Amino acid sequence: MNHFFTVEGILYFGAISLSIIGLFGLLVSKNLFRLLLSLVLFEAGANLVLVLSGFIRNGIAPIFLDGNSGAVMNDPVPQALVLTAIVIGVGVQALALSLIFRVKKHYGSMDMRTIRSKLEREIAENAGVTPPGSNEAPAPVKLIEGENS
């Protein structure tokens, strides 16, 4: 029980809480930009967990000055991995932002629910059927035949 209250325990708790907050945001947010920010938080949490995996309290920076100083080094591998993960994350977030701009321009809305329902309607129109589960058009087959003739 007592290793929860060490520095590492608190840091792990913070990192995992951060990713849980991010995941929660992804599940409940409706605004596109908030979704993006939740993604950023989620990723930050995961990156912190990764960088913590190589963390040693009182460890020194992993640089060889003289071979036998006796001090313990932090593991350098997770730091390199996190750097890669951060770069990938930034790239994806930039792409997401540019897509958000284009979606906003086309649909005139930042609300995921609106966009999703419009998207489903467009797909259904392209396929020539009524949108799945729509309450507005209860007589699907007739309606479409009428439109075509």
Place this chain on the structure above:
Amino acid sequence: MNSLVLLMVLPLFAAFIIPVVAKFSSKLALFTGPVVLCINLLLIMSAWVKVGSGAHAIFLGGFLPPVGIVFYIDHFSLLFSGLIASMVLIVWPWDAKESRLYSLYMLLSAASFGLALSADLFNLYVFYELLAVATYGIIAKQKNSSATAASLRYLFISSAGSVMLLLGIAIIYTLTGTLNIAHLATMTENLHGFAGLSAFALIAIGAGVKAEMFPVNSWVAEVYGTIPRQLSALLAGLISKLAVVLIIKMLLMVFQVQAAFDLLLVVGMLGVISGEMVAWRAKDMIRMLSFSSIAHLGVLFIALSIGGSKGLWLAIAIMLHHLLVKGGLFLMADRFSGHFDKLKGLAHHSPMSAAVFLVFILSLLGVPPLPGFWIKMALVMNLAELGGGLYYLAIGVILLATIIETAYMFNLVQTMYLKADADSTPLNKRYSASYTFAKLFALLLLVSMVFVSPISKRLKDIANHSANPQIYIHTVLPARYLGEKS
């Protein structure tokens, strides 16, 4: 043998030079990609012969594992590399005018080769992300704005999945201090606790986004509904399987425990049921195919939950069969999309395409002499052999799904063979390469019907070899690490 690194390097290089080449000649840019893929196919074939029944590891940069990055080569990874090269060649965008799209396809294939070959967990994550970014780009590049919205929604779901994958990797690194899969396979006892299994769950669900796994597949219908059919054939046929390959690598080498199998079994069953139910209610071809594809990936997860070489053998068979059938059906759908009612009388317009369609559907349902039957049969037999409540339930689910599938598929076939109405649109009869490839796929299916037993024997050999962690460990790790263990 080390030339196999070119599989990944060549497409990556081509992706970067294609925009430059396009400045001088757009024809040249168009042909760069297919040429690279053909070279890759030749490399794969020569490696296939050279590897024989063994395995080979390539140590990148001369660093020996577990420090360096490793590519692991055996018939399983070469089989998938071959499928990637041929599938991307089949769906190559010949009529697209934009050189950027060619670059994205090249990036996609580079990442796919990396996923098939890499034996390092973090490297797999990087290739998975590269694959994801290339896919978002290709989807968003389509000339309609609904594709942009679909791509954005896909991006959110898939990035969340990648972060879960990263979190799983972080937990594994915390527990073991290594990311080399062979090295992980030597210390499985550290990973079979609660933390290790939650890492597996995170990895399975994270990679499951691409594999259309049950709770994280809401992107499927939207993306497949907005992109060209050829691209759907690529995504449903191949990319989903590559994500499964990632899960397979972790499952067979590191997490051979009942809890992991149970997780896959449960998400598999839920996927089968939910996919078939929605497909049953679908009114147009693409939606039906999308959800039936989700159901079939569910069957694949059920097969994986058998575990060991038997599970891998069944999984490979299901993946190949699904690639042929679903790939073929999506390529066919180029000709007859739209509301089912419009397909009335199709068989009279074009008996050939109706017949090809029927072959695919019969095999998908598992009607005897076709390969689909033997796969379903072997799957059910193996599940029954294992016994136990969940496995019996899985048999029930598979059989129930077959009934639902038969109901909606035969309904569609019946519509096709009805007399044409006045308002049924005549078939789109212009020549399309994808229809030719669909016919080729159907032919392959019929040929494999004749050679069922040699093919299954070959697949069993591959699976026996690839599902054995000892071979993997001895190929990858240098001898001194093994000395420490024993």
